[in-house]
Amino acid sequence: MKSLLKWIIIILLIVIVISVYLEYRKESNAIETTITNVNTIESIDLLELPDDKNLIEYKAFHLSYNEEYEQANWVAYSLTCKETKGSVKRTNRFREDSRIVTNSAEDDDYRNSGYDRGHLMPAADCSWDLEVMNESFLFSNISPQEASFNRGIWKKLEDRTRELACIYDSIYIITGPIFTNNMKRIGKNKVAVPEYFFKAFLNYRSKEAVAFIIPNSKTDMNIWEFAISVDSLESRLSFDLFYKLDDEIEREIESKVNYQHWFEPIN
DSSP states (O other), rough: HHHHHHHHHHHHHHHHHHHHHHHHHHHHHHHHHHHHHHHHHHHHSSSSOOOOEEEEEEEEEEEEEEEETTTTEEEEEEEGGGOOOOOOOOOOOOOOTTTOOTOOOOOHHHSSSSSSEEESSSSSGTTTOOOHHHHHHHHGGGEOOOOHHHHHHHHHHHHHHHHHHHSSSSSEEEEEEETTOOOOOEEETTOOOOOOEEEEEEEETEEEEEEEEEEEEEEOGGGGGGGOHHHHHHHTTTTTTTSOOHHHHHHHSSSSOOOOHHHHOOO
């Protein structure tokens, strides 16, 4: 009798432990999902969007489309460490964006132009979801880039983006071309070839930010040699980044580059 009671108690304890573990996993998954969704929403809310009639929302990023230059003014999204571990393969299916009512650029614009079809939100940041991966190949997310730039320093900065997402668990990113006068045009849609590209990162939790402006050309310089404050980047752009931050916090994080935190190597 005592032996039977002992086994009943052991079985009950095992059931309780399993039940507690399963409930813990359920809550953890729910929290992770919530964090991802909140990050995506907050990254967009921090931008100056109310008067932007060219804003388009996709599953994982937002962009403002510039019809005159046939590419985005900017692309904004958040990236978590978990999202950098996805297994979705790169599709390489570049295609027109039907959501651009005035029509986007198309493949013929880039064919034999001498320029790469350069991603703004990188395909490698989209490996966590097939729909997101497919949307990254829309021409609204593409800009003409010199091959040596796209496959060189820009790729290094994109790789660093994913490292930063894991250093800080999640970061906000806004990236795009910088338009200037008398830019070269390619294709029948006259797609403008930017002379520079920018990228800005915000670590919302620690209230730190950094930005980059890099020429669309080959360079052997280190990516950190192009690091600037967000204030310096905003002086080149026609819109305010992260303007919904508290004014005092915004002034603090946008006025300087915190090298100690952004430049440290990943463990």
